[in-house]
Amino acid sequence: MSALRHDTVLQQEIRLWKEKRNAVILAHNYELPEIQDIADVLGDSLALARAAAKTDADVIVFCGVHFMAETAAILNPEKTVLLPDLEAGCSLADSINVEQLKAWKAEHPGAVVVSYVNTSAGVKAESDYCCTSSNAVQVVHSIPVDQEILFLPDMFLGSYVQRVTGRENMHIWMGECHVHAGITPTDVNSVAREYPDADLLIHPECGCSTSSMYMLADGLLPQDKTHLLSTGGMLNYAKASSANTFIVATETGILHQMEKANPGKKFIAANPHAVCPFMKKITLHNVLEALQEMNHVIEVPSEIRARAKTPIDRMIAIGS
Ligand code: 13P
Ligand code: SF4
Numbered sequence: 001m002s003a004l005r006h007d008t009v010l011q012q013e014i015r016l017w018k019e020k021r022n023a024v025i026l027a028h029n030y031e032l033p034e035i036q037d038i039a040d041v042l043g044d045s046l047a048l049a050r051a052a053a054k055t056d057a058d059v060i061v062f063c064g065v066h067f068m069a070e071t072a073a074i075l076n077p078e079k080t081v082l083l084p085d086l087e088a089g090c091s092l093a094d095s096i097n098v099e100q101l102k103a104w105k106a107e108h109p110g111a112v113v114v115s116y117v118n119t120s121a122g123v124k125a126e127s128d129y130c131c132t133s134s135n136a137v138q139v140v141h142s143i144p145v146d147q148e149i150l151f152l153p154d155m156f157l158g159s160y161v162q163r164v165t166g167r168e169n170m171h172i173w174m175g176e177c178h179v180h181a182g183i184t185p186t187d188v189n190s191v192a193r194e195y196p197d198a199d200l201l202i203h204p205e206c207g208c209s210t211s212s213m214y215m216l217a218d219g220l221l222p223q224d225k226t227h228l229l230s231t232g233g234m235l236n237y238a239k240a241s242s243a244n245t246f247i248v249a250t251e252t253g254i255l256h257q258m259e260k261a262n263p264g265k266k267f268i269a270a271n272p273h274a275v276c277p278f279m280k281k282i283t284l285h286n287v288l289e290a291l292q293e294m295n296h297v298i299e300v301p302s303e304i305r306a307r308a309k310t311p312i313d314r315m316i317a318i319g320s
Helices: 003-021 045-054 066-075 098-107 121-125 136-141 155-165 185-194 209-217 231-240 254-261 284-293 302-317
Strands: 023-028 041-043 059-063 080-082 112-116 129-131 149-152 170-172 199-202 226-228 245-249 266-269
Touching (some): 023 045, 045 066, 066 080, 066 121, 066 302, 129 136, 149 155, 155 209, 185 199, 185 209
Parallel strands (some): 023 041, 023 059, 059 080, 112 149, 199 226, 199 245
């Protein structure tokens, strides 16, 4: 059987089991193309958290990484949340643990903690607000200007938010995502030189984001063609824009959706090696198996869940 035919058979099986279980499939924009194609909801972290909060399905199959499935479980204690491969972790979420956060809070008593959604449930339980790349600026704007903030764990997103909001009383944890950090200013500059007419879409977690902001401010990158956006923001921008060519500085999984939604437009990865090995752990095989066996259930202890829900609810409520 050809690989394509094999995928089609698996996808049909998944749809049957989805009906049987009254399940919904939520998938992140970085998932494998064949996973994106079976998703009921495909989106960025904020869109998926919002979808998880309002689904009436009994089972949520989370095609993403562990912290995303945990967030869905925190929002839905009465539903079953499945993560088809429990090894789907996140190097950024691993860059801070509960003990480190407690020690950091002790150094800054009274500071408000803003955690990126890419954190464990335990870290969220120690936080005041969560945010994603699409609402981080609005979340920080919503906090009184004289309030000290601890922002974690991504240093590139933190620098971006600090620059946009002008907050000097914001301390930033020095964590990073190894995939996004690997998209460097050199990558972006060399692709931008090759495609001088292209629009440049940059995820704020990228290693190139800080230097891009300085280059933008200095006029070295075109203001009207350079945009720092979440993955969902990139997809919306590409659809609405009249440009034909886009340089995309984020994980390459997003190109599948960009190309699918915009026939005739050209999308170039700023770094074609920017592939998240955790996102690619989810396959049609393990999605089907999870539905059949109802295995790989994500559960969050009730005491952590109760404390982690408030910052997540605040995140869901803020921003568009
Ligand atoms: P968004 O899809 O929210 O932009 O997040 C990117 C990411 O790296 C998720 O792990
Ligand atoms: Fe984590 Fe980076 Fe993978 Fe996103 S791309 S899941 S931040 S390791």
